Amino acid sequence: xxxxxxxLVNGLVLGGTYALLGIGLTLIFGLMNVVNFAHGxxxxxxxxxxxxxxxxxxxxxxxxxxxxxxxxALLGALxxxxxxxxxxxxxIDTTMLVMIGVWIAMQNGELLVWGGVAQxxxxxxxxxxxxxxxxxxxxLRLFVLLVAAALIAASYLLxxxxxxxxxxxxxxxxxxxxxxxxxxxxxxHTATFAFGAALAAxxxALLGxIFLVYPSMGDLASLKAFSVVILGGLGNVPGATLGGLLLGxxxxxxAGYVSSGxxxxxxxxxxxxxxxLRPAGLxxxxxxxG
Amino acid sequence: MTRAGRHVAALxxxxxxxxxxxxxxxxxxxxxxxxxxxxxxxxxLLGYTGQxxxxxxxxxxxxxxxxxxLTLRLEWSFWAALPGAAAAxxxxxxxxxxxxxxxRGAYFVLVTISFAGVISLVSINWMDLTNGPLGLPGVPAPExxxxxxxTKGAYYYLVLxxxxxxxLACRRxxxxxxxxxxxxxxxxxxxAESVGVDVTHYLVLxxxVSAALAGMAGSLYAxxxxxxxxxxxxxxxxxxxxxMVVAGGKGTLAGPLVGAVLFTVLPEALRAATxxxxxMLAYGVLLVLLVFFLPRGIVPALSALRRRx
Amino acid sequence: xxxxxAVFLTVLVVAALMAATALVEAQAPIKIGVIEPLSGPVAASxxxxxxxxxxxxxxxxxxxxxxxxxxxxxxxDNKSDPKEAASAAEKLIxxxxxxxxxxxxGSSMTLAAMPKLEEYGVPMVVETSSAATITKRGNPWxxxxxxxxxxxxxxxxxxxxxxxxxxVDFLAVNTDWGRGSxxxxxxxxxxxxVAVGAAEFMEQSATDMNAQLTKIKAAGGDTLFVTTxxxxxxxxxxxxxxxxxxxxxxxxxxxxxxxQLIKQAGAAAEGSYHIVFFMPWFPEAMPDGKLxxxxxxxxxxxGHPFEGLTEGFRGHDGVATIAEAIRLAGxxxxxxxxxxxxxxxxxxxxxxxxxxxxxxxxxxxxxxxPSIFVVQIRDGKVTLPDFLAKK
Numbered sequence: 008x009x010x011x012x013x014x015l016v017n018g019l020v021l022g023g024t025y026a027l028l029g030i031g032l033t034l035i036f037g038l039m040n041v042v043n044f045a046h047g048x049x050x051x052x053x054x055x056x057x058x059x060x061x062x063x064x065x066x067x068x069x070x071x072x073x074x075x076x077x078x079x080a081l082l083g084a085l086x087x088x089x090x091x092x093x094x095x096x097x098x099i100d101t102t103m104l105v106m107i108g109v110w111i112a113m114q115n116g117e118l119l120v121w122g123g124v125a126q127x128x129x130x131x132x133x134x135x136x137x138x139x140x141x142x143x144x145x146x147l148r149l150f151v152l153l154v155a156a157a158l159i160a161a162s163y164l165l166x167x168x169x170x171x172x173x174x175x176x177x178x179x180x181x182x183x184x185x186x187x188x189x190x191x192x193x194x195x196h197t198a199t200f201a202f203g204a205a206l207a208a209x210x211x212a213l214l215g216x217i218f219l220v221y222p223s224m225g226d227l228a229s230l231k232a233f234s235v236v237i238l239g240g241l242g243n244v245p246g247a248t249l250g251g252l253l254l255g256x257x258x259x260x261x262a263g264y265v266s267s268g269x270x271x272x273x274x275x276x277x278x279x280x281x282x283x284l285r286p287a288g289l290x291x292x293x294x295x296x297g
Numbered sequence: 298m299t300r301a302g303r304h305v306a307a308l309x310x311x312x313x314x315x316x317x318x319x320x321x322x323x324x325x326x327x328x329x330x331x332x333x334x335x336x337x338x339x340x341x342l343l344g345y346t347g348q349x350x351x352x353x354x355x356x357x358x359x360x361x362x363x364x365x366x367l368t369l370r371l372e373w374s375f376w377a378a379l380p381g382a383a384a385a386x387x388x389x390x391x392x393x394x395x396x397x398x399x400x401r402g403a404y405f406v407l408v409t410i411s412f413a414g415v416i417s418l419v420s421i422n423w424m425d426l427t428n429g430p431l432g433l434p435g436v437p438a439p440e441x442x443x444x445x446x447x448t449k450g451a452y453y454y455l456v457l458x459x460x461x462x463x464x465l466a467c468r469r470x471x472x473x474x475x476x477x478x479x480x481x482x483x484x485x486x487x488x489a490e491s492v493g494v495d496v497t498h499y500l501v502l503x504x505x506v507s508a509a510l511a512g513m514a515g516s517l518y519a520x521x522x523x524x525x526x527x528x529x530x531x532x533x534x535x536x537x538x539x540x541m542v543v544a545g546g547k548g549t550l551a552g553p554l555v556g557a558v559l560f561t562v563l564p565e566a567l568r569a570a571t572x573x574x575x576x577m578l579a580y581g582v583l584l585v586l587l588v589f590f591l592p593r594g595i596v597p598a599l600s601a602l603r604r605r606x
Numbered sequence: 607x608x609x610x611x612a613v614f615l616t617v618l619v620v621a622a623l624m625a626a627t628a629l630v631e632a633q634a635p636i637k638i639g640v641i642e643p644l645s646g647p648v649a650a651s652x653x654x655x656x657x658x659x660x661x662x663x664x665x666x667x668x669x670x671x672x673x674x675x676x677x678x679x680x681x682x683d684n685k686s687d688p689k690e691a692a693s694a695a696e697k698l699i700x701x702x703x704x705x706x707x708x709x710x711x712g713s714s715m716t717l718a719a720m721p722k723l724e725e726y727g728v729p730m731v732v733e734t735s736s737a738a739t740i741t742k743r744g745n746p747w748x749x750x751x752x753x754x755x756x757x758x759x760x761x762x763x764x765x766x767x768x769x770x771x772x773x774v775d776f777l778a779v780n781t782d783w784g785r786g787s788x789x790x791x792x793x794x795x796x797x798x799x800v801a802v803g804a805a806e807f808m809e810q811s812a813t814d815m816n817a818q819l820t821k822i823k824a825a826g827g828d829t830l831f832v833t834t835x836x837x838x839x840x841x842x843x844x845x846x847x848x849x850x851x852x853x854x855x856x857x858x859x860x861x862x863x864x865x866q867l868i869k870q871a872g873a874a875a876e877g878s879y880h881i882v883f884f885m886p887w888f889p890e891a892m893p894d895g896k897l898x899x900x901x902x903x904x905x906x907x908x909g910h911p912f913e914g915l916t917e918g919f920r921g922h923d924g925v926a927t928i929a930e931a932i933r934l935a936g937x938x939x940x941x942x943x944x945x946x947x948x949x950x951x952x953x954x955x956x957x958x959x960x961x962x963x964x965x966x967x968x969x970x971x972x973x974x975x976p977s978i979f980v981v982q983i984r985d986g987k988v989t990l991p992d993f994l995a996k997k
Binding site: 319320321324328421422424429430431432434435522523524526528531533565568569572573574576577 | 644645681682683685687688689692693694696697700701713714717718720721737739743780781782784785786807809
């Protein structure tokens with residue numbers, strides 16, 4: 008039983024960050040219809056930005072996190088304006104291909120600048136784990152879970168309660184009408200992409216402090232993000248949240264009870280089963296953005 | 298391409314080993330040929346039926362492993378193993394086709410990715426069958442009677458024949474009624490259905506043929522490099538195929554060929570031109586630029602140019 | 607007269623040209639190919655090996671080169687992909703006409719490049735790969751200076767009793783290296799009467815090993831053998847600490863970079879043992895203390911991270927071996943270099959390098975017997991293990 012609880016706790020912590028990744032991508036892929044293969048690269052960028060802020064600029068941990076989010080938003084906006092906006096009329100495969108190019112360029116650029124050696128992001132939390140009954144959790148992981156939860160809540164609020172959020176929902180529901188109503192479509196697209204990239208960067212900075220920072224860290228993250236998006240339903244933010252948590256837990260349990268070698272396979276098999284049985288995602292009936 | 302141009306190209310292709318002296322260049326051309334078959338296969342799904350399969354490396358890998366295992370463990374001849382590989386991959390394609398019956402767009406993509414992920418992990422963990430991460434070294438070269446097709450020149454002709462056959466098969470398919478059904482599927486599925494096109498049937502057919510071709514490419518790869526390891530399932534192979542098809546021009550027959558040659562030669566050219574640190578960065582930047590300026594792909598851009606002049 | 611002058615001038619020009627060509631040829635550098643993973647998940651290790659190779663090259667050149675010719679390294683990135691390793695080998699052999707190659711770090715990469723060596727008849731010095739099959743396949747162009755897992759296990763055998771190991775669990779990366787290591791160490795330990803419990807794996811890019819550690823905790827051994835690269839070891843140690851997994855940890859494979867572990871895992875690394883093939887913390891204890899110290903100093907002078915030394919030396923020894931073979935051969939014909947490799951006997955940073963026959967008769971590969979060491983992390987520093995310090 009203690010083992011099961013430990014697995015569950017591990018899974019939730021991981022799942023929280025998967026959720027963060029998924030929300031960002033569900034907005035970009037689900038709403039903007041961009042197959043963003045570079046999503047993992049914004050994740051990596053966030054980690055390196057936090058590392059740079061801490062190591063080189065000497066900022067404290069929390070400011071470094073903010074810096075990472077800012078870096079993600081900035082680069083995301085730049086990407087959207089310079090590459091995606093001019094190609095908006097093209098097919099989805101074309102935008103996918105351009106993001107593949109960005110993916111390759113960014114990852115190898117990072118390799119060139121930082122080298123292949125993995126770095127760790129120093130954090131101010133004690134390393135001794137908190138013991139809650141039979142389960143032990145590192146304070147850092149708890150912090151990460153809390154920050155992830157806060158960011159998820161903030162995203163939800165932004166989309167549901169703010170003017171920007173309303174404009175986003177309008178744009179992706181019916182762009183023509185939204186434009187007629189005075190919504191600046193171009194700006195909304197940029198803002199949405201930047202927002203998604205910022206969330207990915209946040210996830211990267213958070214996970215980078217738990218694990219390590221290295222140029223290829225985003226590849227697996229990208230794949231998992233896509234899984235979460237489909238699990239939750241395209242464009243469905245609460246769905247992505249639940250999907251992320253679910254994926255984290257299922258992966259942990261699979262690795263713990265089935266086979267550690269097939270850990271990632273468990274996630275994949277679940278995806279296939281879910282999609283065959285409920286093609287619109289697990290949470291199709293939950294609230295949608297569009 | 299003009300008629301004379303086509304004849305010249307054919308002549309050049311048929312005599313290539315004689316005027317392209319360096320075995321290294323021949324190696325690059327052979328790899329380009331194998332990828333050409335892969336690109337043509339992906340194009341059937343992506344370009345003609347409009348379904349993006351991001352797990353195509355799975356069919357490639359299944360073909361490679363099947364061919365390697367058949368020749369290594371069961372001592373089949375290459376000429377039996379190749380169709381065996383295509384059949385095994387085709388079977389997987391059928392499975393994916395039927396599985397994705399209700400799925401379109403993003404969901405189909407994800408199922409293909411997940412499928413590839415599972416197959417990849419199986420190849421790493423099922424040690425008894427695949428030898429896991431150690432891979433299968435010593436895959437035999439094909440033999441034609443008393444001759445071994447070990448030399449690059451000989452293997453080039455094998456690959457050339459495969460590319461030719463694949464191209465002809467695809468062309469035949471695409472220009473037939475089946476091909477028109479594919480396009481109808483791509484353009485407007487509900488409309489196609491309403492006029493009696495059996496959507497499921499054609500989608501599955503496309504998946505099977507596409508997978509079988511990819512499996513054949515896998516077999517060619519296995520007997521050329523003579524070493525198969527779980528890395529054949531690497532996502533980068535799928536990405537490379539996608540780049541070739543889309544940048545070359547999806548939905549055209551020449552597009553994948555052009556894409557395959559360009560994107561096999563390009564990394565090697567960059568390897569020679571730049572130091573290792575810059576090779577892939579330059580590749581990424583060039584790709585972005587290419588897509589930016591030729592968003593429909595190279596072949597459609599060239600056709601448009603020709604039409605205008 | 608003009609005619610004679612013309613003839614004289616022509617002869618002079620021709621002679622000058624011939625002399626110049628001879629001079630130019632004598633100056634033509636000797637090219638040595640290097641294939642390493644310089645990008646991808648193990649980019650750090652590949653780059654460390656490259657840095658070590660560059661030091662060897664510069665030292666050789668500062669001493670006048672090989673037989674008067676400078677050494678040039680042609681470095682290729684195999685991107686941790688066997689297909690790339692094979693392509694890189696092809697390019698180096700055919701286009702650049704290198705007489706020998708060092709590579710390719712991972713066993714899959716090395717195995718993929720091996721058919722090319724046989725096809726063209728060019729030798730390769732294997733500096734890191736540990737799969738036994740590399741030297742057992744009957745490829746007479748392979749010469750390995752790194753130890754296969756079996757040799758490594760033998761190196762630890764003498765310490766098993768002193769370590770007090772009674773029941774062992776394994777945690778390894780799911781590659782030929784990890785699996786081979788579990789096999790080799792498992793066999794060795796069983797022969798010494800140690801019980802083997804769980805054997806868990808993780809993917810090369812995995813960052814969360816909590817599930818595996820939970821299972822290992824439940825298996826209840828007293829020692830955990832870990833085989834993977836330093837990044838994952840760091841994560842394993844931190845996660846083991848979080849799970850309060852209190853047992854001895856022994857890392858194998860030589861890629862554990864204890865200095866990096868201390869830096870990044872901190873207290874979680876305390877008490878752990880590591881099998882290494884180079885001890886940069888006390889270079890004087892190496893078989894050639896002066897050479898080892900000089901290597902450590904040069905590495906520091908170039909600003910390379912200290913953590914990389916435990917892998918960087920491989921690059922040095924590999925290039926030094928090839929250079930020595932070329933010197934013995936007297937020319938850079940690949941076949942002559944291969945034959946000369948059998949005659950090589952030199953002192954590398956790791957220790958003496960000399961090749962013995964390994965593999966099927968008539969097609970043997972060369973395998974050297976590298977020195978194997980055990981160190982321990984105590985009080986935040988790398989020291990000789992406690993069971994040895996008493997000596």
